Amino acid sequence: METRASMSREWYFVRRVRPHERPGSPDRFEIQILDDEGRAVSVGYVGSGSTQLTVDGRAIPAAVIEAAKRREEGQGDYVGPDGRSLPPF
Numbered sequence: 001m002e003t004r005a006s007m008s009r010e011w012y013f014v015r016r017v018r019p020h021e022r023p024g025s026p027d028r029f030e031i032q033i034l035d036d037e038g039r040a041v042s043v044g045y046v047g048s049g050s051t052q053l054t055v056d057g058r059a060i061p062a063a064v065i066e067a068a069k070r071r072e073e074g075q076g077d078y079v080g081p082d083g084r085s086l087p088p089f
Helices: 064-069
Strands: 012-017 028-034 040-046 075-081
Touching: 012 064, 028 064, 064 075
Parallel strands: none
Antiparallel strands: 012 028, 012 075, 028 040
């Protein structure tokens, strides 16, 4: 029996992807919406000029988008809706 992922905690994993991971795409920043276990349930991408993102009907907070943009290429971080780093587990 399949169960729906529990999402009582609002948190994200953000990272700056390497060019070879998204060849031909200007969207270099990845934002993953995480479930309570830290698994990605949805993923979206934005470019450096983007200020808004909706993933599966869910508006991503601007602070989360900005947190993604602060990452160095290949680096990622767990963040809350305010864009501040969180301990992973």
